[in-house]
Amino acid sequence: MYQIRTYNKISDKGLSRFSKDQYNVGEDVGQPDAVILRSQKLHNEPLPESVLGVARAGAGVNNVPVEEYTKKGIVVFNTPGANANAVKELVLAGMLLGSRGILQGKDYVNTLGDMTDAGEMSKLLEAEKKRFAGSELAGKKLGIIGLGAIGSMVANAALALDMEVLGFDPALSVEAAWRLSSNVRRMESVQALLSQVDYVSLHVPAIEATRNLINAETLSVMKPNAVILNFAREAIVDASAVVEALNAGKLGQYICDFPEPCLIGHDKVVALPHIGASTAEAEENCAVMAANQLMDFLENGNIVNSVNFPHTVMARGEGGCRITFTNENVSGVLGNVLSVFAANNVNVIDMVNKSRNDVAYNILDLAEKPSEDVIAALKAVEHVISLRVI
Ligand SMILES: NC(=O)C1=CN([C@@H]2O[C@H](COP(=O)(O)OP(=O)(O)OC[C@H]3O[C@@H](n4cnc5c(N)ncnc54)[C@H](O)[C@@H]3O)[C@@H](O)[C@H]2O)C=CC1
Numbered sequence: 001m002y003q004i005r006t007y008n009k010i011s012d013k014g015l016s017r018f019s020k021d022q023y024n025v026g027e028d029v030g031q032p033d034a035v036i037l038r039s040q041k042l043h044n045e046p047l048p049e050s051v052l053g054v055a056r057a058g059a060g061v062n063n064v065p066v067e068e069y070t071k072k073g074i075v076v077f078n079t080p081g082a083n084a085n086a087v088k089e090l091v092l093a094g095m096l097l098g099s100r101g102i103l104q105g106k107d108y109v110n111t112l113g114d115m116t117d118a119g120e121m122s123k124l125l126e127a128e129k130k131r132f133a134g135s136e137l138a139g140k141k142l143g144i145i146g147l148g149a150i151g152s153m154v155a156n157a158a159l160a161l162d163m164e165v166l167g168f169d170p171a172l173s174v175e176a177a178w179r180l181s182s183n184v185r186r187m188e189s190v191q192a193l194l195s196q197v198d199y200v201s202l203h204v205p206a207i208e209a210t211r212n213l214i215n216a217e218t219l220s221v222m223k224p225n226a227v228i229l230n231f232a233r234e235a236i237v238d239a240s241a242v243v244e245a246l247n248a249g250k251l252g253q254y255i256c257d258f259p260e261p262c263l264i265g266h267d268k269v270v271a272l273p274h275i276g277a278s279t280a281e282a283e284e285n286c287a288v289m290a291a292n293q294l295m296d297f298l299e300n301g302n303i304v305n306s307v308n309f310p311h312t313v314m315a316r317g318e319g320g321c322r323i324t325f326t327n328e329n330v331s332g333v334l335g336n337v338l339s340v341f342a343a344n345n346v347n348v349i350d351m352v353n354k355s356r357n358d359v360a361y362n363i364l365d366l367a368e369k370p371s372e373d374v375i376a377a378l379k380a381v382e383h384v385i386s387l388r389v390i
């Protein structure tokens with residue numbers, strides 16, 4: 001029986017992928033082989049030694065200590081693109097909230113609870129509505145920082161709304177580039193983009209390079225009525241610098257999915273409780289993808305959509321036994337492992353060896369299951385971090 005520990009609200013559609021006769025799944029699972037989670041922060045959470053893999057049902061992995069896990073040989077997965085449409089739709093809603101007096105108009109209407117005469121109400125509303133006039137998105141300039149799964153969807157949707165779209169992403173993948181309309185104007189720097197746009201939407205991961213990407217200095221080049229949309233992460237924006245710019249009339253609005261104390265109640269801020277991916281569809285997509293990836297990893301050793309391990313897949317062949325192992329990415333380890341097999345007359349039928357940064361991962365199909373002594377000898381090979389017999 002494989003043991004899977006869950007954190008957060010993981011869609012049943014995903015969890016039901018784990019068959020009951022092979023998997024024990026739940027929040028209280030004691031010695032988990034794997035963990036499936038959403039935004040639960042694992043940095044200060046002691047992880048049992050038994051864990052082989054951690055699947056983030058979602059995109060951002062800043063809640064997982066990836067580097068530390070890599071050293072222990074723990075594979076971290078995410079679900080690229082599975083919630084991108086949900087975020088795109090909320091960003092569009094955010095832009096509309098920023099362009100029209102929707103929330104202000106609604107709040108005003110709700111103050112009229114004491115009125116009883118519909119005719120009077122109508123007259124009053126027609127007189128007051130000029131306070132809630134806005135402007136259209138069509139023709140405005142939207143800058144997008146980070147053109148991956150979400151950013152490229154936002155870009156294409158904004159073009160369909162007749163906006164002009166400028167993009168900045170120095171590490172754009174070939175796959176993302178294919179998804180992106182050629183009408184997106186490529187910018188060479190964050191500053192160049194910010195200085196031109198009416199709206200800017202952030203879609204970068206929270207990493208050291210993007211910490212406080214929006215700060216007092218970058219804010220200073222923006223148009224005074226510009227709107228910043230942050231549906232990426234709290235750490236990417238210096239919220240106190242944003243509040244200062246809003247108060248000084250140097251920024252129009254801040255619309256985000258990450259409320260902080262200094263933002264609460266500000267009339268130029270719309271802050272939502274991190275609901276970008278909170279749709280039934282996105283929750284299902286993420287959970288199903290995470291569950292499928294974990295099952296393939298636990299049952300076959302295959303690694304798809306990992307953020308710290310190489311993509312490694314080998315079809316199951318005739319072999320009687322599959323071994324997977326992780327080693328430090330230094331020369332000679334695979335040779336030493338194969339020598340152990342040779343010395344013990346174990347026939348290797350098929351194998352794949354891949355590396356990524358400091359780790360290498362290997363899948364080997366053997367004619368038959370090696371003895372416990374051979375397995376112990378394999379585990380003792382210098383630089384082997386972990387080894388599994390499947
Ligand atoms: N509000 C919410 O509920 C959600 C928030 N997110 C956040 O959005 C982020 C992006 O998600 P996806 O688009 O799915 O990820 P993705 O990995 O497909 O795209 C990220 C893009 O950012 C680019 N990038 C990295 N560093 C950059 C930099 N310094 N400057 C400009 N571009 C840079 C990458 O090249 C990549 O194209 C996630 O990391 C997560 O933090 C994601 C899903 C839901």
Ligand SMILES: O=C(O)C(=O)COP(=O)(O)O
Nearest residue numbers: 038039058059060277278
């Ligand atoms: O996928 C992401 O990066 C998200 O931020 C979504 O977070 P959630 O799964 O809704 O807690």
